[in-house]
Amino acid sequence: DAGITQSPRHKVTETGTPVTLRCHQTENHRYMYWYRQDPGHGLRLIHYSYGVKDTDKGEVSDGYSVSRSKTEDFLLTLESATSSQTSVYFCAISDAGLSNYGYTFGSGTRLTVV
């Protein structure tokens, strides 16, 4: 997806280990978001950021932390991965109303916790 890159695309990790997912954008958008997608649950917001060092919790934030030290990068950390965190994680960016309020999503990171 143009302007937004997630890494890694796939990861397998062991229970109890820390994991960091990266989202990088080249659009200079103010807002960045982390979602997880699970069958039957749709897209659920984990954390979001409305500026450098400005972050807030979403509906499923327990067990996750985020950091945004630069406009272009938004990191999601699973501090001690659990099997319930096996999911597909999507990053999204938004210019928050400057255009048509549309989100742009990354291609996702498939995380498996064994």
Added chain:
Amino acid sequence: QQQVKQSPQSLIVQKGGISIINCAYENTAFDYFPWYQQFPGKGPALLIAIRPDVSEKKEGRFTISFNKSAKQFSLHIMDSQPGDSATYFCAAIVASGGSYIPTFGRGTSLIVHP
């Protein structure tokens, strides 16, 4: 509490038929209603969106119908094609003075048979 209810969860349509996906919301502060299309292995992508001051918006074979009094909106895909097979998400946003964070429906998996 599910603020945007989407139905059906899955839908099978023959090529050339009409696909209809419905969403209902509770929060009258929502003032922007986008639909997203997601292909397997990809992130969701903005398909079409509507504001509550219009009752219908059409882009090619895709039409959003909006009923403000009933707090419902729907996506109609005319002349459905196998290439339309994807998961569709409706969403609702408080765009005016809000946080611009979408509330998503849980998604509809559409399969169009050739």
